[in-house]
Every structure is written in C-alpha cells, then in structure tokens.
Amino acid sequence: MSKLLFCKSKVFLHPTSDARDNMAGFLLLAVEPNQQYHQTVLQYIPESSFSSSEIAKLLTYESKLGLCPSSTPFIIENSMNFSNLINTSSGQAFQISLSQIYCIQFRPPSPNGWYVGSLVIYPLVEQFTGFQPPVLFFHDQICPSTKDKLKNLRISMNPFDDSDELYWGGVDLRNRINELTELKKSNLETEFWLVNPTLNDLRNFVSKDLLESYNNQNKNKANPDTPGVKLNEKLQEWKWSVMSKIADVTTKSSNFIDSWLTNNSTIQKSQIDNEYLQKLLNNEKVKQIEQDYDSARVYLANWSLGVKQEAERYQKQNKLFDSYRNNIFNDLNLTDELNDTEINNALQRQFPLTEAKWNSLWDENDGRLRVTVNEVKDFIFHGGLENNNLRGNVWGFLLEIYPWDSSEDERLQIDQSLAAEYDQLKLTWSKDFLQFDDDDEEEYWKDQIFRISKDVRRCDRNLNIFQYNTVDGLPPLSQENENDKDNVELAGEESDEVDDEIRNPHLIHLQDILTTYNVYNTNLGYVQGMTDLLSPIYVIMKDEWKTFWCFTHFMDVMERNFLRDQSGIHEQMLTLVELAQLMLPELSEHLNKCDSGNLFFCFRMLLVWFKREFDMQDIMHIWENFWTFFYSSQFQLFFMLAILQKNSQAILQHLNQFDQILKFFNELNGKLDWNDLMVRAELLFKKFEKMMHVMERDLQSSTSSSSSSSGVLPCQSERLNLLLSKKPIIKHEGKRSKDSVK
Structure with missing residues (x-):
C-alpha cells in the first residue's frame, strides 16, 4: 500500500492541436511506507484508467489534501495500485521518482485566460535516456481543489500568495514537492525549479549574487576579453540550453572553468625567522x-x-x-x-x-x-549545516565516529559498541573500582579532578543549559522581572565559587566526560582549555557517550596543542x-x-x-x-x-x-x-x-x-x-611519569 501525498484532478494531456483530443487525468505524489520522502514518485494516470468509484475516492482525497496538504498522508488500498495502472495503461500514463528529476518548468497561465498553466518535467539524462514525460496542462477552471482555493482567496481579498505570484494549480504541486525535497528556483530562468540540486547547480543557476554580478557585467561589452564578458557568455550558454528543452545535463552543470594563467608575477622571497620565544x-x-x-x-x-x-x-x-x-x-x-x-x-x-x-x-x-565524500564536504565547507539538529547527525561523520562508507546497520552496531565501551571506561574510575598504586598517583588523580571541576564550573555559563547550578538546570526561582533574574544568576555564580558540588546535570555530564577521558588518555591528563573544546560538542550531541567519542576523536587532532x-x-x-x-x-x-x-x-x-x-x-x-x-x-x-x-x-x-x-x-x-x-x-x-x-x-x-x-x-x-596536505597531523603526549606533571 502506498501513501498518497498529493492529488490533483483535471490535469490534461494535449496530444494534438484539436481540443477534442485532450485527455483528463490525475496528477499524484505517492511514496511507499518504508521509503523516505525524497523517494516520492510523481505519477500521471488518465481518468479512463479508473472506475467511477475510484475516481470518487480520489476526488475525496484531493479535497482533503487540498485543505491541508501537509497533513498525514492517506493510505491507498491495494485495489488502487497506481503502478499497476501505469503498466497496464495504453501508454499515456507515466511515473518518475523525484530523485530522478533534474528540474521542472512551471509555466503559469495567461492572466487573460488565453492559455492554461502547464508543467514540463526534465529527467536526469543519465537515468532516462530518450524518455521525456509529456507536457501536463492544468485546467483550473474545472479542477475542484483549485476552484475551492481560488474561491477562498477571493473571499480573503488576497488572490496572490506571499511572493505576489498569481495562484494556479501548479503552485500546489510545487509547494508540496518543496516540502518533500529541496526545490530551488533558478534566477536565470524563473520558471525553472531545480529538484534536489547539486552544489554546482546551486552555485551556477540559483545564486542571487551571481545573478547580480551577471546583470552588472552585462553592461560591460566593450572589451570581449574581460572576465565579465566571459561570465556573461557562460550564463547565456546555459539560458540557451534551457530554452532548447535542456537536452544535456553536462551542459547545464557547467562550472565556468577557466584556464589558470601560467604567467604569474615574480614572488618576492623574504627571510624566514625560525626563532620562537617560549618564555x-x-x-x-x-x-x-x-x-x-x-x-x-x-x-x-x-x-x-x-x-x-x-x-x-x-x-x-x-x-x-x-x-x-x-x-x-x-x-x-x-x-x-x-x-x-x-x-x-x-x-x-x-x-x-x-x-x-x-x-x-x-x-x-x-x-x-x-x-x-568530497561532494558532502563541499556542501559543508561552503555552506555549513542548516541547524543544530542536523549537526547531531553530521558531526558523527566529520569526527570519524562513523565511517563515510558504513551502512545503517553498521552504524547501529557502532553505537551499541561505543556506548558499552564508554560505560566500561566510566566504571573504572567510580568509587567502588578506583585504586591507586601509590600515594603520588592518588594525589595526581585528586589534582586532576580538582582542575576539571574548577574549569567545568566556569565553562560557557552564559548558555541556558549550563547557566544554573540546579538539579534540573532551571532557574532556582521564578523571576517576576528581569532584575530578579539578574539577581538570581549572580547569586548562582557566587555560590559556585564557594560550593564544590556541581548540581547542573549538563555540567555533571561535562565533568564525567573529562574524567573518563583522563582514564582513556592517561598520559595527557586534563589540560586547561579542554572544556572549551568539549562544550560545543555536548551542546549538539547531548548523549554523554556520543559526546565522549566525538570529543576523543577531536582530541586526536588537538592533542598536539596541549603537549607538555x-x-x-x-x-x-x-x-x-x-x-x-x-x-x-x-x-x-x-x-x-x-x-x-x-x-x-x-x-x-x-x-x-x-x-x-x-x-x-x-x-x-x-x-x-x-x-x-x-x-x-x-x-x-x-x-x-x-x-x-x-x-x-x-x-x-x-x-x-x-x-x-x-x-x-x-x-x-x-x-x-x-x-x-x-x-x-x-x-x-x-x-x-x-x-x-x-x-x-x-x-x-x-x-x-x-x-x-x-x-x-x-x-x-x-x-x-x-599546509597542502589533507592528512591530519597527530601527535600524542609521551608516557607520563611522576615528575612530568607538577
């Protein structure tokens, strides 16, 4: 059974110039229950493929989805298997996954009603050689869901959406696709929307900055050898290929590669001074x-x-x-x-x-x-990550907890193994298990714990999760106004200086992670500054064991900063x-x-x-x-x-x-x-x-x-x-002796 995400009726094929040959159908978005939304399939099925009862059900779905398109999808009965209908149809039906579409052209209707809005789908060439879905025409004047929305818009005296765009049936499809996968409008040809574009597509065809640069440089045609004219020629080349129905993906994704000018200016050498004042x-x-x-x-x-x-x-x-x-x-x-x-x-x-x-x-x-992996890192390096929730997933790969080539099952196994290993490490320094060979080791351990506790209590206390030293991390009193709040915060800071006990659960987690790392890396021990490196990772990861392993891998790179x-x-x-x-x-x-x-x-x-x-x-x-x-x-x-x-x-x-x-x-x-x-x-x-x-x-x-x-x-x-190497420089502290840390 499929999940129906979108339904639009009275979408026509115009096989000939004779209106009597027009063929009505349903435009659908459906996804299998075990698939992610970017695997949603766009389907077109003529009305003639359905029975009258099935058409009635689809019109009911269309009405409900039209009122709340982001609501829980409908589960479609096995008797309405759309894929089977497409396979057994007379050839007018088709389906294509959103992940297999390069871009979609949304052609709005004429404001005076001379022609209806239409849709042109351009598949990825390498996956659909020779296949071009037919143009779909939205007959809004007889589509129930579009008519209802137009009526509501007229009542609200707002026939335009937030972008001042005239509403038509294609807008509903575009908005729904945009909720399911990334959809970006090309500023070079505004009718074209790229589906799940690559970073090069975004750079070349969506960038507002590049568009503005193009517009300004378009004025500079006096000298054809200037970089502006070269850029203009590239953009015009892409525009021409779009208007030619985008026949070749490689043409669309041109990177504006220019040859490196080998005639370089002479580099003036300066004397390198290798003296460094350690004192x-x-x-x-x-x-x-x-x-x-x-x-x-x-x-x-x-x-x-x-x-x-x-x-x-x-x-x-x-x-x-x-x-x-x-x-x-x-x-x-x-x-x-x-x-x-x-x-x-x-x-x-x-x-x-x-x-x-x-x-x-x-x-x-x-x-x-x-x-x-380089494509993913290109996205991250040149654009960063959208939000902290996504960082919780991506940082595990950047910090090498998970191999980039791992499967989902392998990552689950890694989680289970690392969580158990962390619990075992943490157990070694608990009061019931901690033992020392001599008095010097015991004194060293106590000193480490004191240093960790002292720095943790001062670590990023301006952040909400670390601000209050209470058992739940919340303000100890309800503040009536901002002055009361300031007084409580100040009182909390002063109490930390005289009270050795850390109550804030997040600060306790920081302390436990650093203490466990002290056991994990016995030679380095705790060095001031490690709390600065740990805090951002904990803010994102939250889980103590996962934060520990991310921090451990981060310290593999940063340990050389803390060598004695x-x-x-x-x-x-x-x-x-x-x-x-x-x-x-x-x-x-x-x-x-x-x-x-x-x-x-x-x-x-x-x-x-x-x-x-x-x-x-x-x-x-x-x-x-x-x-x-x-x-x-x-x-x-x-x-x-x-x-x-x-x-x-x-x-x-x-x-x-x-x-x-x-x-x-x-x-x-x-x-x-x-x-x-x-x-x-x-x-x-x-x-x-x-x-x-x-x-x-x-x-x-x-x-x-x-x-x-x-x-x-x-x-x-x-x-x-x-500096030209991507290989991390790893340096570890030498074996710790009694005299190495004082």
Missing part, C-alpha cells in the same frame, strides 16, 4: 599591558576595523555583491591569480546543507552514502610565521619592527580554535568547516592568516608597539565576521597553493637549466608544504 609570558611588557599602553592608538585601530566591518556588512545586506567582491580583490591582491570558479565558490556561501538534502544523499535500502613541551603549538606558530612572511610581507615586516614578528598574540586563538573570539553558533560553523579538511588539515592557520590580513591596515596605520598589538588582538572578541573570514581564508589558501606550485615549477626549470639559486625558497619549506 615570552615572562616578558615585562606583557605583565604591564593592563597598566601601560597607548589607549588612543588601540582605539583608532579598533575604530578603523569597525568602519571596514560595517561597510562590508552593508554591502552584503544590500546585495552589493560587486562592491564586496572588489574589496576582497583589493584586500587580497588577487589580480589574475585565481579563476572565476575559484572566486565564486569562495564568495557564494548561501547554500547550507539542509536536512532534506542530507537525507537524499543516502541510499534508502542499506543507508550507504550515494555520492562522494609545547612542541605541537610551537610548530604551528612557526608555520604561521612563515606563512605570514610569504603571504603578508608588509604586515610581517611591520610586526617584526614592533617585536611581534613571532605572532605570539595568535597563540590563544590557535590553542582552542578561536573558541574565545566567537559565540557558540559561530564556533559551530567554524569548526565544522575545519573538520572537513576540505583543503588542508591545518586550515585553522589560513583562518588565522585571514584575521591578520583583515586587520592589517588597522595595524599598519595605528599600532607600532608590542603591547598595543597584543591589546588590540585580545579585544577582538565579538568583533569578527566568521563568514567573511572564511571567504578570505579560502582565497588565501588558493592563492598560496598557486604560489607554491609556480615556485616549484620555476625551481624545477632552474634546476634543469643548471642555473644556481641562492637561499631557500618557501616552496622548499617542509612546514609550508604540510
């Missing part, structure tokens, strides 16, 4: 920052940055895409280094991975991924110094003159991946971008480089001392636009990648011609070459 915290200037700094200069630098941020925000809000694009071009000095595709992919970040899209990526039979000898974070700081000297030579030289060439002010940001500089929702976006390793396993360094680049003019113009720069970066909390920085980080990476390849090519050419070159080029740096 910088003892610098007297650092100790005197709060008491002795030039406040006027720091204020001017912040003011300069604020003006720039507001200008870019205005450009985005008012869709001044070309202005924003030009700013990026000028700021990053891109010139001819990147092609249109690379730039557009970085700038167009308005297509998040939706729950409907995520569900459509998995096979309905065994639950395996139907597309490549600081070698891991030291290596990243040296890499960042080299990267800044190559990509931002003017800023790097200025920072050297300010005794800040070691970029120490970036230390905290890199240590916990910018957790203190952004709010929780922004951090979720940033981290899921990093976790994809889409370009590099060390993309956090390019994000940091983007922060340096974004603030470079403020620093160059207003700051000239170490303490001013440190003060300025310590006050960036809440002032940064993560989306803009991610765009800049991607373009900086692409520029870096091209520079490295050009240098490598030139180096090979000079070697083959036996010409000598003095010094070491950046392309010969092992640190910089590692």
Whole structure:
C-alpha cells in the first residue's frame, strides 16, 4: 500500500492541436511506507484508467489534501495500485521518482485566460535516456481543489500568495514537492525549479549574487576579453540550453572553468625567522599591558576595523555583491591569480546543507552514502549545516565516529559498541573500582579532578543549559522581572565559587566526560582549555557517550596543542610565521619592527580554535568547516592568516608597539565576521597553493637549466608544504611519569 501525498484532478494531456483530443487525468505524489520522502514518485494516470468509484475516492482525497496538504498522508488500498495502472495503461500514463528529476518548468497561465498553466518535467539524462514525460496542462477552471482555493482567496481579498505570484494549480504541486525535497528556483530562468540540486547547480543557476554580478557585467561589452564578458557568455550558454528543452545535463552543470594563467608575477622571497620565544609570558611588557599602553592608538585601530566591518556588512545586506567582491580583490591582491570558479565558490556561501538534502544523499535500502565524500564536504565547507539538529547527525561523520562508507546497520552496531565501551571506561574510575598504586598517583588523580571541576564550573555559563547550578538546570526561582533574574544568576555564580558540588546535570555530564577521558588518555591528563573544546560538542550531541567519542576523536587532532613541551603549538606558530612572511610581507615586516614578528598574540586563538573570539553558533560553523579538511588539515592557520590580513591596515596605520598589538588582538572578541573570514581564508589558501606550485615549477626549470639559486625558497619549506596536505597531523603526549606533571 502506498501513501498518497498529493492529488490533483483535471490535469490534461494535449496530444494534438484539436481540443477534442485532450485527455483528463490525475496528477499524484505517492511514496511507499518504508521509503523516505525524497523517494516520492510523481505519477500521471488518465481518468479512463479508473472506475467511477475510484475516481470518487480520489476526488475525496484531493479535497482533503487540498485543505491541508501537509497533513498525514492517506493510505491507498491495494485495489488502487497506481503502478499497476501505469503498466497496464495504453501508454499515456507515466511515473518518475523525484530523485530522478533534474528540474521542472512551471509555466503559469495567461492572466487573460488565453492559455492554461502547464508543467514540463526534465529527467536526469543519465537515468532516462530518450524518455521525456509529456507536457501536463492544468485546467483550473474545472479542477475542484483549485476552484475551492481560488474561491477562498477571493473571499480573503488576497488572490496572490506571499511572493505576489498569481495562484494556479501548479503552485500546489510545487509547494508540496518543496516540502518533500529541496526545490530551488533558478534566477536565470524563473520558471525553472531545480529538484534536489547539486552544489554546482546551486552555485551556477540559483545564486542571487551571481545573478547580480551577471546583470552588472552585462553592461560591460566593450572589451570581449574581460572576465565579465566571459561570465556573461557562460550564463547565456546555459539560458540557451534551457530554452532548447535542456537536452544535456553536462551542459547545464557547467562550472565556468577557466584556464589558470601560467604567467604569474615574480614572488618576492623574504627571510624566514625560525626563532620562537617560549618564555615570552615572562616578558615585562606583557605583565604591564593592563597598566601601560597607548589607549588612543588601540582605539583608532579598533575604530578603523569597525568602519571596514560595517561597510562590508552593508554591502552584503544590500546585495552589493560587486562592491564586496572588489574589496576582497583589493584586500587580497588577487589580480589574475585565481579563476572565476575559484572566486565564486569562495564568495557564494548561501547554500547550507539542509536536512532534506542530507537525507537524499543516502541510499534508502542499506543507508550507504550515494555520492562522494568530497561532494558532502563541499556542501559543508561552503555552506555549513542548516541547524543544530542536523549537526547531531553530521558531526558523527566529520569526527570519524562513523565511517563515510558504513551502512545503517553498521552504524547501529557502532553505537551499541561505543556506548558499552564508554560505560566500561566510566566504571573504572567510580568509587567502588578506583585504586591507586601509590600515594603520588592518588594525589595526581585528586589534582586532576580538582582542575576539571574548577574549569567545568566556569565553562560557557552564559548558555541556558549550563547557566544554573540546579538539579534540573532551571532557574532556582521564578523571576517576576528581569532584575530578579539578574539577581538570581549572580547569586548562582557566587555560590559556585564557594560550593564544590556541581548540581547542573549538563555540567555533571561535562565533568564525567573529562574524567573518563583522563582514564582513556592517561598520559595527557586534563589540560586547561579542554572544556572549551568539549562544550560545543555536548551542546549538539547531548548523549554523554556520543559526546565522549566525538570529543576523543577531536582530541586526536588537538592533542598536539596541549603537549607538555609545547612542541605541537610551537610548530604551528612557526608555520604561521612563515606563512605570514610569504603571504603578508608588509604586515610581517611591520610586526617584526614592533617585536611581534613571532605572532605570539595568535597563540590563544590557535590553542582552542578561536573558541574565545566567537559565540557558540559561530564556533559551530567554524569548526565544522575545519573538520572537513576540505583543503588542508591545518586550515585553522589560513583562518588565522585571514584575521591578520583583515586587520592589517588597522595595524599598519595605528599600532607600532608590542603591547598595543597584543591589546588590540585580545579585544577582538565579538568583533569578527566568521563568514567573511572564511571567504578570505579560502582565497588565501588558493592563492598560496598557486604560489607554491609556480615556485616549484620555476625551481624545477632552474634546476634543469643548471642555473644556481641562492637561499631557500618557501616552496622548499617542509612546514609550508604540510599546509597542502589533507592528512591530519597527530601527535600524542609521551608516557607520563611522576615528575612530568607538577
């Protein structure tokens, strides 16, 4: 038995130009009970295939579904098996799954009634070679559900929907499909709606930014060699293919690939300084920052940055895409280094991975991924995830709890195994089982528990789930007004300082997870900052065991930041110094003159991946971008480089001392636009990648011609070459001894 999701009567075929040959039928959306909605089948069956009693039932379904199209679907009796009717019909009936449709053209009726609205379905070419469903015509004037809705719209004095579009029968179908799967209108041809489009389809055919850029560049026809004219030609090519009934999917999904210009500007080499001051915290200037700094200069630098941020925000809000694009071009000095595709992919970040899209990526039979992992990561990196509910599903893959090639049954087995393993680990440190070899180990354990408890009580207490230290996590009293609420919150914070007991269930979960990790990774132990890494994962996962394993896999990558000898974070700081000297030579030289060439002010940001500089929702976006390793396993360094680049003019113009720069970066909390920085980080990476390849090519050419070159080029740096790798850098703490932690 099928579930009927949509029913529309009086949908006609017009096989000839003679109206007497018109054939009425039913347009249906149905899905099998064990299938997901993106597997819904669109069916057309002529009225002649049904008995009079079956037609009466379908008209009843149509009436009820028309009143509430999102209501519980109707279960269709076996006697009305639509698939059998299609197979036994005279050839006019057809069916096609929504997952097999590339796009649908919704052609509205003439306002003066000269012609009716119609529907053209374009299947995916590779799945339906030679098959083209017939054009379907909506005779609204005799369709009961459409007539009823038109009557209601006239009574309400609103014959238009929210988008000021004239209502007709095709709108009902379009709205219903949009509830079942992702449906996006092409701004290049507004009658065309892409069904479950790929990311390249969204970039090329739906983007408002690209459309605006196209409209503006359309004016620039004087020079046919300009990038704007090339882009215009590509868009016109797609428009022509649409009007030719979209005969070839590969034509529609063109990526605007332009050849890379091999003539690159000469790269100026700068001397790389590999000295890193590990004892910088003892610098007297650092100790005197709060008491002795030039406040006027720091204020001017912040003011300069604020003006720039507001200008870019205005450009985005008012869709001044070309202005924003030009700013990026000028700021990053891109010139001819990147092609249109690379730039557009970085700038167009308005297509998040939706729950409907995520569900459509998995096979309905065994639950395996139907597309490549890189396609999924492309969606995540360039658009993020739609909401926190979806993050609860996707983060398990990004953090490698689940293999991307696993089946649904295999993932269920993984869940059961990991939940049991976590319970066993947690049991080892319970009071009934915990034993120590000597007094030193017992003292170490108590110190670890104290550190964990202290940091947990201070962790993200601005979030609702962590705010109140009560057994249910809710406010201890009902507040009559905002003042009472503030007083209760303050009282709760003060009580935490003197009360060792943690009552909030979510804080208890954090404490238990960190304590269990202490048992799991006995060599590292607890290090301040781990609560910052754990909190966002718990907010999303909620389940204690799943949060633990996600955190454990995250720590595999982050452990090198917390090594006792600081070698891991030291290596990243040296890499960042080299990267800044190559990509931002003017800023790097200025920072050297300010005794800040070691970029120490970036230390905290890199240590916990910018957790203190952004709010929780922004951090979720940033981290899921990093976790994809889409370009590099060390993309956090390019994000940091983007922060340096974004603030470079403020620093160059207003700051000239170490303490001013440190003060300025310590006050960036809440002032940064993560989306803009991610765009800049991607373009900086692409520029870096091209520079490295050009240098490598030139180096090979000079070697083959036996010409000598003095010094070491950046392309010969092992640190910089590692930035081009997607393989995570894993470094674990050495075996813990009694003297290693004091």
